[in-house]
Amino acid sequence: MTEQINALIGKLLDEHRLSAKEYEALIAGRDAEAAEILAGAASEVSRRIYGNAIYFRGLIEISNICKNNCLYCGIRRGNTDCVRYRLTPEEILECADEGYSLGFRTIVMQGGEDPYYTDEMVCSLIREIKRRHPDCAVTLSLGERSRESYAALREAGADRYLLRHETANKAHYARLHPAEMSFDNRMRCLRDLRELGYQVGCGFMVGSPFQTNAHIAEDLKFIEEFQPEMCGIGPFIPHEKTPFRDHPAGTLELTCFLLSVIRLICPTTLLPATTALGTIDPLGREKGILAGANVVMPNLSPTSVRKKYELYDGKICTGDESAQCVRCMAARMESIGYRMVVDRGDVKK
Ligand code: SAH
Secondary structure, three states, rough: OOHHHHHHHHHHHHOOOOOOOHHHHHHOOOOOOHHHHHHHHHHHHHHHHHOEEEEOOOOEEEEEOOOOOOOOOOOOOOOOOOOOOOOHHHHHHHHHHHHHHHOOOOEEEEEOOOOOOHHHHHHHHHHHHHHOOOEEEEEEOOOOOHHHHHHHHHHHHOOEEOOOEEEOHHHHHHHOOOOOOOOHHHHOOOOOHHOOOOEEEEEEEEEEOOHHHHHHHHHHHHHHHHHOEEEEEOOOOOOOOOOOOOOOOOHHHHHHHHHHHHHHHOOEEEOOOOHHHHHHHHOOOHHHHHOOOOOEEEEOOOOOOOOOOOOOOOOOOOOOHHHHHHHHHHHHHHHHOOOEEEEOOOOOO
């Protein structure tokens, strides 16, 4: 490790921020030793704030029907080979009930941008989950909606919203999305969510096509400024039925490095070790935790639809029952000295 990298790590630890150029230099100049030092510092910060707790969130993939055509995503509308499904409100409530009985006190509803789920329908779902399980936090990840829609969902009781910014560079955004989608609208959504009082999650894919270190530096500057309560990062993984089928996947190494950097930028942020990370390496999620992540999101979707919510090739855990997923994940966390915590796990301020 060079003296320069050592100094940058020290500065990041002390000040929780670097200039864009410094982030870029840190990424470009990293080596195994730098990664180890950063991971040690990041997991120590996480332990100081959250102890050895890993927050478990129950994820329900409510629909793979999507009106968007993001170039990287396996459920883009242009993928005519994708077998589509949507869960009925009754099915979603059953998944939530099962999650509750497995102990989860955060239920996440994620899906493609499926117009079937009107505000009215999502609001009544949120209200019903909250009526049955008042001690649960409800997290939504349903893409871009109007401010009025976000306001209605919040009013109905939604606590948190996950909407990755995908990239903080406008030109890069335009290379990952069709012309009909806009960077400005994505950012508008994040601002609206914040103003409406949600706990907000942003994030990006590591190694997305055309991504440069300078782009990642911009993502880190954005995270520094936005101070998200949650931050989802995972490796890009190509899907064979998308225009990016021939692009290489992001790496475990860079993803873990960036998890550590983000932990140091936002010490209290809730940082998942994602399914994508577990897909590119059999111990990816464990390695993510050891690099500073503190959240995992086991799947609660009915096994009948698991395989169909395929954002990228080779997605893991598509055959397991929810209870199996939870047990497997709890054992994985214990194997590295952490423990499953199922309570709401709000961000510590
Ligand atoms: N429609 C919702 C949920 C999207 S799926 C929304 O727009 O927020 C959740 C995340 O999966 C996306 O934000 C994206 O960053 C990630 N994702 C999509 N395709 C991927 C791929 N090929 N590899 C890795 N991650 C992917």
